[in-house]
Every structure is written in structure tokens, then in C-alpha cells.
Amino acid sequence: MKNVKTIQETEAAIIDSFSLFDSWDDKYEYIIDLGKKLPALDEKHKTEENKVRGCQSTVWLTADYKDGRVYFSADSDAVIVKGLISMLISVLSGHTPQEIIDAPLDFIREIGMTTHLAQTRSNGLRAMVKQMKHYALAFQAMRQHSINDHGNRRTETKSH
Amino acid sequence: MITTATIPVFDVYALRKQFPVLEREVKGKPLIYLDNAATSQKPAVVIDxxxxxxxxxxxxxxxxxxxxxxxxxxxxxxxxxxxxxxxxxxxxxxxxxxxxxxxxxxxxxxxxxxxxxxxxxxxxxxxxxxxxxxxxxxxxxxxxxxxxxxxxxxxxxxxxxxxxxxxxxxxxxxxxxxxxxxxxxxxxxxxxxxxxxxxxxxxxxxxxxxxxxxxxxxxxxxxxxxxxxxxxxxxxxxxxxxxxxxxxxxxxxxxxxxxxxxxxxxxxxxxxxxxxxxxxxxxxxxxxxxxxxxxxxxxxxQTGKEQIRQHEHELLQYATAALETVPGLKIIGRAKEKTSLVSFVIDKVHPQDIGILLDNKGIAVRTGHHCAQPLMQRYGIPGTIRASFAAYNTKEEIDELLLGLEKSIKLLV
Missing domain, CATH: 3.40.640.10 (Type I PLP-dependent aspartate aminotransferase-like (Major domain))
Structure with a gap:
């Protein structure tokens, strides 16, 4: 297995880089930069189904499940949101469903982005986090289901 | 004793002193409240x-x-x-x-x-x-x-x-x-x-x-x-x-x-x-x-409805003229008769990004569809940035809005 940083390690790295900024302007400049660098999502994934509800801007989020790990890709028509997504992806992508489900995501508060978690209609970060965790839950359920399937089949084979 | 009717003199700076919230700071900067079409701030007499x-x-x-x-x-x-x-x-x-x-x-x-x-x-x-x-x-x-x-x-x-x-x-x-x-x-x-x-x-x-x-x-x-x-x-x-x-x-x-x-x-x-x-x-x-x-x-x-209207009209004209100088900015809604609000969009920029960056400068505007989604669909836009003015707003605040917009656009585009 590749040497993947733990969720906590990535969070710590983000908190570290944000501690270097003295002003909000610099923080936002950094986030905007991340947003601009996030690769655009393939148009075929920009479907109604992949839209995250609860955002003033449009956010599309998809996830793939490979070798027990979840890989997210996302896009938005607003660049600050895109920067926030970029951070969430760097923290959560490539981890197991259980790790994603358990992730406390303290870095959002630590870097002072809690306003984006506020329960106003305009902020989508809360909805994005929720959607990412839903994907993890779904993949975990799928995995358990397939283990059960295997188990059943094995029993069946035995009984033959 | 002879009493004569006096027309109240409109002094926006004196008026501002009657609104306690206008003294606060947001993100380390003096609050510039331009979301009056959503709700207006309250004078001390009302709070009292x-x-x-x-x-x-x-x-x-x-x-x-x-x-x-x-x-x-x-x-x-x-x-x-x-x-x-x-x-x-x-x-x-x-x-x-x-x-x-x-x-x-x-x-x-x-x-x-x-x-x-x-x-x-x-x-x-x-x-x-x-x-x-x-x-x-x-x-x-x-x-x-x-x-x-x-x-x-x-x-x-x-x-x-x-x-x-x-x-x-x-x-x-x-x-x-x-x-x-x-x-x-x-x-x-x-x-x-x-x-x-x-x-x-x-x-x-x-x-x-x-x-x-x-x-x-x-x-x-x-x-x-x-x-x-x-x-x-x-x-x-x-x-x-x-x-x-x-x-x-x-x-x-x-x-x-x-x-x-x-x-x-x-x-x-x-x-x-x-x-x-x-x-x-x-x-x-x-x-x-x-x-x-x-x-x-x-x-x-008591403040004088006519005086307020006159002041707000000046703000509308001042803001419209100022915003028109911003490259890529388009005002949505150019009716002959308007109240003191300006709705606009900016090329290649999402209204929400502008809203977040302006808030970072202490400027409160409204972004989004303004609970009028069919109207946004009519213009084929996801939403607008809306600055709406009240009696207590000033031309200096509009200058700050312009500065904030220009800086934000530079960062975003």
C-alpha cells in the first residue's frame, strides 16, 4: 500500500499553512488559488444528480470506490467554494469509508472558516461535508453487503 | 408666540449617530451596511x-x-x-x-x-x-x-x-x-x-x-x-x-x-x-x-420622507454611475423609475464569491436569487449582487464598495 498521509496529518498541514497568513485577505487569496487549481470536473459528471443541495452556488460532487478507498472529485461555479472543496478533497480523498465517516474535520474551525459552516442558506460547506460522508456511508454499506454476499455464496458452496 | 413650520435639515452624518449598529466593526473594518432591502437597521429610539x-x-x-x-x-x-x-x-x-x-x-x-x-x-x-x-x-x-x-x-x-x-x-x-x-x-x-x-x-x-x-x-x-x-x-x-x-x-x-x-x-x-x-x-x-x-x-x-427620498435618489445615481465604470460589470434592472438599489452581475465572477470577499471588508451586500428565481431565469443568471441603500448610507460608503469590488475582481479573475 502507498504511504498515504492520515486525515489528521493532512489537516495539520493545512492548519500549518494557514498559520502563516496574517490577514483574511491572504487566507482568501490562498483559497481562491486552490480553487483555480482544482481540475475542472468532466462535463458528463455535472448532472442534476451530482448537485449538492444547500449551496447558493452550484456544487457537483462525485466519488469513486477503488481498493477499499474513496476518491472524490468536485467542481463549482464559484471559486471560493471550489477552494474549500479542494481542501476537503485533499483531506478526505484516498481514505477508507470508516476513516471518512470518523473524520472530525477540525481544520475548518482552526483556519477560521466556520462562517462557511453556518446554517445560513448561502453557505454550502456544511452540505458538502455531509454529502462526502454520505458517499462514505454508502460505500461502506455496499462493501458490507458484498461481504455478506460472498459469505452466503461460500455457505451455499459448502452445502453442495 | 409665533411658531413657524421648519423643514428638517437632512444631515446623514447626524442621522447615522442614531443607529447604534453602524458603530460596530466587521472583520476589523467599520460596518458598511448595504442590505437594506432585506431589512433596515433600527434607530436608538426604536430599541429604547x-x-x-x-x-x-x-x-x-x-x-x-x-x-x-x-x-x-x-x-x-x-x-x-x-x-x-x-x-x-x-x-x-x-x-x-x-x-x-x-x-x-x-x-x-x-x-x-x-x-x-x-x-x-x-x-x-x-x-x-x-x-x-x-x-x-x-x-x-x-x-x-x-x-x-x-x-x-x-x-x-x-x-x-x-x-x-x-x-x-x-x-x-x-x-x-x-x-x-x-x-x-x-x-x-x-x-x-x-x-x-x-x-x-x-x-x-x-x-x-x-x-x-x-x-x-x-x-x-x-x-x-x-x-x-x-x-x-x-x-x-x-x-x-x-x-x-x-x-x-x-x-x-x-x-x-x-x-x-x-x-x-x-x-x-x-x-x-x-x-x-x-x-x-x-x-x-x-x-x-x-x-x-x-x-x-x-x-x-420626523426625519422627513421627502428628504430621505432625495438623499436615497442621490445615492442611487451616484452608485449607478460609479458601478458603470467597473469593467465587466452589468447592471440588471434599468427601469426609468427605481428605488435606491442596484443589482448587478460581473463577467466570469460568481456573485457568492464577491459577497464573501466584500464581507471580509466589512461590507454587507446581498447575493443570490433574492427569492425571485423566476426573474433570475428570465435574465438567464444564477443571481445578482445587490446593494440597497437606506437613509443612513453615504457616498463614502459607495466609494468603499467600489474599492472592495475592484480588489475582489482582481483576486477572482
Whole structure:
């Protein structure tokens, strides 16, 4: 297995880089930069189904499940949101469903982005986090289901 | 002694001192509040009046025989009298207190609407309505098998009047139209529209949520059948609004909510209802905020509605001219008659990003669809950035808005 940083390690790295900024302007400049660098999502994934509800801007989020790990890709028509997504992806992508489900995501508060978690209609970060965790839950359920399937089949084979 | 009438001199800097919240800082910068179309800030007299009510004469109204109840009742009814004068209603019984504009519209939809709209009937609204003046009519139409007709809007943000005239017919039961668009600032020619509707035999409800703070409202001259507005957009408290209805229309309407205050006599066999306006004011109302609403209306009168309008008009012109100099910026809504708000979009920039970056500079604007999604669809945009001005805003604040916009665009593009 590749040497993947733990969720906590990535969070710590983000908190570290944000501690270097003295002003909000610099923080936002950094986030905007991340947003601009996030690769655009393939148009075929920009479907109604992949839209995250609860955002003033449009956010599309998809996830793939490979070798027990979840890989997210996302896009938005607003660049600050895109920067926030970029951070969430760097923290959560490539981890197991259980790790994603358990992730406390303290870095959002630590870097002072809690306003984006506020329960106003305009902020989508809360909805994005929720959607990412839903994907993890779904993949975990799928995995358990397939283990059960295997188990059943094995029993069946035995009984033959 | 000779007293002469003095015209109050409008001094925006003196006026600002009356609004405590304008002294605060946001993100380390002085607050620049440009979201007045959503709600206005409150002057100290309004805030003080709330404290005076709760510390001096808090009581339930209309029923009590004791001193506090008498004082509270008198203050509550004094607001009704002031509101009557403010919108030039013919009688105090035509002023019904609600929770706000939305409740006023729903009250009419649920009472007058259910009694007077039937299968095949039509209700006319416009493409620039707030969701609050769309959804109650949709619900009614669905329930009754009636049709909702929509007056289209042109590129400048004005209603297409020829289309309106064509929509009117003997099937039209009601025209529900906003006086001023919350997303564009357009002032609609409601008087002319009401005349046409009445000729077709329809009643008219005017949504005054955005107009009452800016324009002189004369419901008798306008000849509307219903008029609704909210106190919180009038420098007053949240949770109070006025529904005006012509007396004979209100009298013929069925009741809305049942409960205390709205009844005359209750037996298990039959209940007889109270007279206007109490017939529509079931339960203990929002006494404190209704009482304080008078203070807000008095504040506007004392500041001078004409002076405020003049000042706001200057702000509108100044902001429009300034915003036009920003490359890639397009103003949405260029009606000839507008109240003091500017809605705009910027090339390659999402309104939300601008909203976040302006907030970072202490500037409060509104971004998004402004609860007018059909109107945004009309212009093919996800939303706009809206700066809306009140009596206490200054040209210096607009300069700061411009600076903030220019810096934000540089960062985003």
C-alpha cells in the first residue's frame, strides 16, 4: 500500500499553512488559488444528480470506490467554494469509508472558516461535508453487503 | 408666540449617530451596511421603546381592566392610527396587524381567495414577484383549479404593460403585483394597473414590502383593494406587518385563524366573530413590536420622507454611475423609475464569491436569487449582487464598495 498521509496529518498541514497568513485577505487569496487549481470536473459528471443541495452556488460532487478507498472529485461555479472543496478533497480523498465517516474535520474551525459552516442558506460547506460522508456511508454499506454476499455464496458452496 | 413650520435639515452624518449598529466593526473594518432591502437597521429610539414597553407597561391587551393593560392597549391602538395615516387608509378598521408581508398575502389567499376564486378563474402576478407573492397564489390555484397568469418583464426590468392589458379578462379575479421589485428596484405603475384591473372586474393586492419605506403610500389614491408591508423594512422591529384592505372587502371575507380576540361570543353551537380589524387578529398579537412600530413610523416622518427620498435618489445615481465604470460589470434592472438599489452581475465572477470577499471588508451586500428565481431565469443568471441603500448610507460608503469590488475582481479573475 502507498504511504498515504492520515486525515489528521493532512489537516495539520493545512492548519500549518494557514498559520502563516496574517490577514483574511491572504487566507482568501490562498483559497481562491486552490480553487483555480482544482481540475475542472468532466462535463458528463455535472448532472442534476451530482448537485449538492444547500449551496447558493452550484456544487457537483462525485466519488469513486477503488481498493477499499474513496476518491472524490468536485467542481463549482464559484471559486471560493471550489477552494474549500479542494481542501476537503485533499483531506478526505484516498481514505477508507470508516476513516471518512470518523473524520472530525477540525481544520475548518482552526483556519477560521466556520462562517462557511453556518446554517445560513448561502453557505454550502456544511452540505458538502455531509454529502462526502454520505458517499462514505454508502460505500461502506455496499462493501458490507458484498461481504455478506460472498459469505452466503461460500455457505451455499459448502452445502453442495 | 409665533411658531413657524421648519423643514428638517437632512444631515446623514447626524442621522447615522442614531443607529447604534453602524458603530460596530466587521472583520476589523467599520460596518458598511448595504442590505437594506432585506431589512433596515433600527434607530436608538426604536430599541429604547422596546425596553420602555417591557420595563414600564407590559400587559396583554384589550381584555384587562388594570392600568398596565389600559396603557398597553392604548399604545397598541396608537400604532394602528399612525399606520392608517402613514398609508392614508380611510379607517383604522382597515389596518390589520400581521407577522409581516408574507403573512398578509397568505391571509388574503386563504380567506378572500378561498371564497372568491373558483375553477377556471385567473390570478395575474408578474415575472418580478418575490416568492411570497407567487407561492400562496400557486397553492390557491392548485386547490381551486384556477390559472396563474404572469405579466412578462422586458430587458430593462419593466413590466410589459400591453401584455398585462391582454391578460386581463372577465376570468381575472385578482391581480397580485409588487409595488417595487426587491431584486431590480423597478417601481411599477400600480395606479394605472389597478384602474385596468378594476375595469375588468378584478381586485388588486399590492405588495408594498419594498415600496413603503421609499415612496409616499396613499392606498385611497392608488385605489388598491389590499396593500401589505412589513415593519422591519421601515426601521422598525421584525415580526410585525400591516395588511390593509378596503372595509367592505374585509367585512365580506371569511375569518382566517380562530382563537381569542377575534370572537364576539362563543358557545359550542356557534361562534360569532368580532368586528374589524379584530376579526383577523386571533390570539395574543406581537404587542411589544407592534407598539414600537409606531416609534419607527414617527422616526421616518420626523426625519422627513421627502428628504430621505432625495438623499436615497442621490445615492442611487451616484452608485449607478460609479458601478458603470467597473469593467465587466452589468447592471440588471434599468427601469426609468427605481428605488435606491442596484443589482448587478460581473463577467466570469460568481456573485457568492464577491459577497464573501466584500464581507471580509466589512461590507454587507446581498447575493443570490433574492427569492425571485423566476426573474433570475428570465435574465438567464444564477443571481445578482445587490446593494440597497437606506437613509443612513453615504457616498463614502459607495466609494468603499467600489474599492472592495475592484480588489475582489482582481483576486477572482
Amino acid at each position: 421603546a422596546l425596553v420602555q414597553y417591557y420595563t414600564g407597561y407590559n400587559a396583554n391587551i384589550h381584555r384587562g381592566i388594570h392600568t398596565l393593560a389600559e396603557e398597553a392597549t392604548a399604545a397598541f391602538e396608537a400604532t394602528r392610527e399612525t399606520a392608517k395615516h402613514f398609508i392614508h387608509a380611510a379607517g383604522r378598521e382597515e389596518i390589520i396587524f400581521t407577522r409581516g408581508t408574507t403573512e398578509g398575502i397568505n391571509l388574503v389567499a386563504y380567506t378572500w381567495g378561498r371564497a372568491n376564486v373558483g375553477k377556471g378563474d385567473e390570478i395575474i402576478i408578474s415575472a418580478m414577484e418575490h416568492h411570497s407573492n407567487i407561492v400562496p397564489w400557486q397553492i390557491l390555484c392548485e386547490e381551486k383549479g384556477a390559472q396563474l397568469k404572469v405579466i412578462p418583464v422586458d430587458d430593462a426590468g419593466e413590466l410589459i404593460m400591453e401584455a398585462y392589458e391582454k391578460l386581463l379578462s372577465d376570468k381575472t379575479r385578482l391581480v397580485a403585483i409588487t409595488h417595487v421589485s426587491n431584486a431590480l428596484g423597478t417601481v411599477n405603475p400600480v395606479k394605472q394597473m389597478i384602474r385596468s384591473a378594476h375595469k375588468a372586474g378584478a381586485l388588486v393586492l399590492v405588495d408594498g414590502a419594498q415600496s413603503t419605506v421609499h415612496l409616499d403610500i396613499d392606498v385611497q389614491d392608488m385605489d388598491c383593494d389590499f396593500f401589505v408591508c412589513s415593519a422591519h423594512k421601515l426601521y422598525g422591529p421584525t415580526g410585525v406587518g400591516v395588511l390593509y384592505g378596503k372595509k367592505h372587502v374585509l367585512e365580506a371575507m371569511p375569518v382566517f385563524q380562530g382563537g381569542g380576540e377575534m370572537i364576539k361570543e362563543v358557545t359550542f353551537e356557534k361562534t360569532t366573530y368580532n368586528e374589524l380589524p379584530y376579526k383577523y387578529e386571533a390570539g395574543t398579537p406581537n404587542i411589544a413590536d407592534t407598539i414600537v412600530f409606531k416609534t419607527a413610523l414617527d422616526f421616518i416622518e
